[in-house]
Amino acid sequence: MLASKLVCKTCSQASDVVTDAESGEIICTNCGMVNSNDKAFQVSTAEWRAFDHNQMMDRSRVGMPMTLTRHDKGLSTVIGIPNKDASGKELDDSMRSMMQRLRTWDHRIQVSSPTDRNLARAFQRLEMLRGKLGLPDNVIEKAAYVYRKAQRLGMVKGRTIAATLSASIYVASREAGVPRTLAEIASLSNISHKELSRVYRLIVLNLDLKVPMIDPVKCIAKIANKMEVSEKTKRHAISYMHNVVATGIAAGKDPMGIAGAVLYLSCIQNDEHRTQIDFAAASGVTEVTLRNRCKELHTKLPQLN
DNA sequence: TAAGATAAGAGGGACAT
DNA sequence: ATGTCAGTCTTATCTTA
Numbered sequence: 001m002l003a004s005k006l007v008c009k010t011c012s013q014a015s016d017v018v019t020d021a022e023s024g025e026i027i028c029t030n031c032g033m034v035n036s037n038d039k040a041f042q043v044s045t046a047e048w049r050a051f052d053h054n055q056m057m058d059r060s061r062v063g064m065p066m067t068l069t070r071h072d073k074g075l076s077t078v079i080g081i082p083n084k085d086a087s088g089k090e091l092d093d094s095m096r097s098m099m100q101r102l103r104t105w106d107h108r109i110q111v112s113s114p115t116d117r118n119l120a121r122a123f124q125r126l127e128m129l130r131g132k133l134g135l136p137d138n139v140i141e142k143a144a145y146v147y148r149k150a151q152r153l154g155m156v157k158g159r160t161i162a163a164t165l166s167a168s169i170y171v172a173s174r175e176a177g178v179p180r181t182l183a184e185i186a187s188l189s190n191i192s193h194k195e196l197s198r199v200y201r202l203i204v205l206n207l208d209l210k211v212p213m214i215d216p217v218k219c220i221a222k223i224a225n226k227m228e229v230s231e232k233t234k235r236h237a238i239s240y241m242h243n244v245v246a247t248g249i250a251a252g253k254d255p256m257g258i259a260g261a262v263l264y265l266s267c268i269q270n271d272e273h274r275t276q277i278d279f280a281a282a283s284g285v286t287e288v289t290l291r292n293r294c295k296e297l298h299t300k301l302p303q304l305n
Numbered sequence: 306t307a308a309g310a311t312a313a314g315a316g317g318g319a320c321a322t
Numbered sequence: 323a324t325g326t327c328a329g330t331c332t333t334a335t336c337t338t339a
Contacts, residue, residue: 277307277308288310291309
């Protein structure tokens with residue numbers, strides 16, 4: 001357990017907040033509020049205030065910020081390589097060999113349990129995928145959190161780390177409202193779409209998550225950026241999409257398919273000629289699906305076409 | 306060459322057994 | 323737990339303009 005001073009948003013007290021070292025859950029010691037993310041708390045700013053350089057140096061808290069994306073949450077210390085003592089003098093032979101033994105154990109203790117080894121490997125992979133997928137830090141942290149929980153529930157057993165991790169990333173990006181499709185994540189992490197979606201459903205089920213619907217308006221923005229359509233068309237498409245969502249046509253359909261169709265029709269209306277093939281590729285659906293969505297929009301919302 | 310149509314097949318959710 | 327069914331999406335192929 002790690003303790004720090006935070007302001008709980010539930011009881012508004014600057015109380016001691018305890019972080020569960022296992023799950024990363026945050027507990028307010030004043031009102032007992034348990035939260036799975038730190039949005040319910042804000043860092044108490046009072047003790048950070050500094051009015052001159054000396055105070056600032058005095059009050060700065062050194063060290064890396066805590067992160068869930070390392071198996072030890074980035075809190076461990078490591079015995080360094082140079083064989084020198086604190087004053088910079090070379091160590092004698094017996095001390096030198098002792099430090100070597102300590103280094104060995106230092107390393108063994110840090111990544112010792114099977115759980116830690118698993119997490120270490122998973123987060124190594126997470127770091128690799130972060131760049132490929134272009135995901136912001138909050139999504140990565142969230143993914144690490146979801147993975148820890150899944151791991152604790154024994155869900156990685158019998159499955160690959162890669163699949164569970166990728167599913168965690170998908171969950172995290174959905175929750176953060178960053179549109180990434182299952183297919184995108186699957187192909188970048190070299191897992192089959194099928195396996196990924198299976199693990200994803202399992203995680204949602206076992207962790208009892210309520211993953212929000214992907215915002216179709218965000219999908220519009222994503223496709224529009226890829227296709228480099230004009231600002232005017234984009235705005236047209238977004239207002240169009242609001243109408244579509246209001247009628248409930250979008251329910252049960254792939255939001256990327258809908259977004260692609262809406263954007264395609266908006267382009268036609270604004271005399272921007274693009275092919276269905278291009279839109280299908282940018283949306284990650286087939287032309288047929290795109291056409292079907294277009295047809296539905298034509299029949300169900302004729303006043304907007 | 307782009308768009309439209311059709312058919313077969315896969316995978317998953319809802320529901321009953 | 324297992325099977326069935328309706329609905330969705332994909333792939334492949336052919337036709338139309």
